[in-house]
Amino acid sequence: MDPRAxxxxxxxxxxxSLAKPVRPGSPAFLSIxxxxxxxxxxxxxxxxxxxxxxxxxxxxPKTKNALYCLNNNCFWNKNTSNLVEVPYILSxxxxxxxxxxxxxxxxxxxxxxxxxxxxxxxxTDYISIENKDGCYSYLGRIGGKQxxxxxxxxxxxxxxxxxxxxxxxxxxxxxxxxDRDKYVKINWEYIPTDKASNFQIQKTNNQxxxxxxxxxxxxxxxxxxxxxxxxxxxxIPDATVTIGQRQDMSKLDIxxxxxxxxxxxxxxxxxxxxxxxxxxxxEHDMSYIFQKQNTNNQDTPYDYGSxxxxxxxxxxxxxxxxxxxxIPDxxxxxxxxxxxSDTDIxxxxKLYGC
Numbered sequence: 001m002d003p004r005a006x007x008x009x010x011x012x013x014x015x016x017s018l019a020k021p022v023r024p025g026s027p028a029f030l031s032i033x034x035x036x037x038x039x040x041x042x043x044x045x046x047x048x049x050x051x052x053x054x055x056x057x058x059x060x061p062k063t064k065n066a067l068y069c070l071n072n073n074c075f076w077n078k079n080t081s082n083l084v085e086v087p088y089i090l091s092x093x094x095x096x097x098x099x100x101x102x103x104x105x106x107x108x109x110x111x112x113x114x115x116x117x118x119x120x121x122x123x124t125d126y127i128s129i130e131n132k133d134g135c136y137s138y139l140g141r142i143g144g145k146q147x148x149x150x151x152x153x154x155x156x157x158x159x160x161x162x163x164x165x166x167x168x169x170x171x172x173x174x175x176x177x178x179d180r181d182k183y184v185k186i187n188w189e190y191i192p193t194d195k196a197s198n199f200q201i202q203k204t205n206n207q208x209x210x211x212x213x214x215x216x217x218x219x220x221x222x223x224x225x226x227x228x229x230x231x232x233x234x235x236i237p238d239a240t241v242t243i244g245q246r247q248d249m250s251k252l253d254i255x256x257x258x259x260x261x262x263x264x265x266x267x268x269x270x271x272x273x274x275x276x277x278x279x280x281x282x283e284h285d286m287s288y289i290f291q292k293q294n295t296n297n298q299d300t301p302y303d304y305g306s307x308x309x310x311x312x313x314x315x316x317x318x319x320x321x322x323x324x325x326x327i328p329d330x331x332x333x334x335x336x337x338x339x340x341s342d343t344d345i346x347x348x349x350k351l352y353g354c
Contacts, residue, residue, distance in 0.1 A: 041160060108248065166257075
């Protein structure tokens with residue numbers, strides 16, 4: 001293949017790999033209605049479940065802690081492309097809307113980590129996402145088929161799906177991490193005796209990250225409380241800090257996945273392939289990439305925030321030296337990776353008469 005064509009394809013792949021999942025407000029992004037946190041919702045949904053659940057949504061037997069498992073037995077394996085494949089199947093009981101919500105929740109993992117939830121072919125170890133009697137998962141890879149239950153009525157929400165998938169990857173709840181007593185106070189007087197084990201500290205590997213009140217894996221303040229309005233968990237020293245969010249994985253959630261699975265810099269393999277194409281073309285030939293094109297700008301201004309904009313050091317021959325500098329303000333951000341800008345969307349609508 002022509003090296004220039006290869007380079008163009010690789011550039012497109014990098015762009016796709018950095019794309020953002022569907023934003024809140026989209027039909028595929030479904031958040032829990034009302035002012036209800038993830039824990040409250042799954043505990044409510046899990047009432048009467050036939051499963052023996054630990055910590056409210058972890059299925060017994062709880063034999064391993066994927067944050068501290070020997071020989072990586074409870075981690076999912078990387079493929080030859082250095083991506084962690086988690087094969088899955090989906091119950092036929094889910095509607096097309098349910099499937100969109102589930103796949104969009106998965107897309108955050110795909111876009112920000114090296115985790116890839118892939119439709120199962122014939123893999124021995126896989127997760128089976130089923131419409132059972134609650135929201136729950138096993139902890140880490142247990143071998144063979146393992147169920148992740150997402151009951152259609154009560155569990156098919158963006159945050160809950162990510163929460164249960166994180167359990168399947170091997171993550172405990174945040175409030176059980178080994179150093180939690182420095183960050184939260186457990187109010188045992190409001191916790192039923194038979195639920196006290198749900199608040200036990202676990203022997204966790206915290207990936208050298210700080211305690212994360214905003215983690216999608218954190219219990220809400222009133223989890224398992226015996227008295228309405230009384231907190232079982234109080235952040236310290238600031239009791240007003242919000243815990244038990246319901247929207248999306250936090251930056252630290254994502255960082256921990258990347259650390260645990262060795263995903264740090266997971267886009268480097270693509271960038272190395274781009275570099276190889278550069279070597280084939282030669283440094284002199286790379287200048288064509290920066291040539292002006294005869295574009296139809298749709299009567300829109302130049303957009304530094306466009307998802308189609310190169311970063312400052314694109315194809316630089318020297319680390320740290322910029323190939324593109326915004327003017328007149330050289331401090332403007334370019335080369336973002338969050339999602340299409342308003343101008344990107346406007347141009348599509350203009351070009352296609354939408």
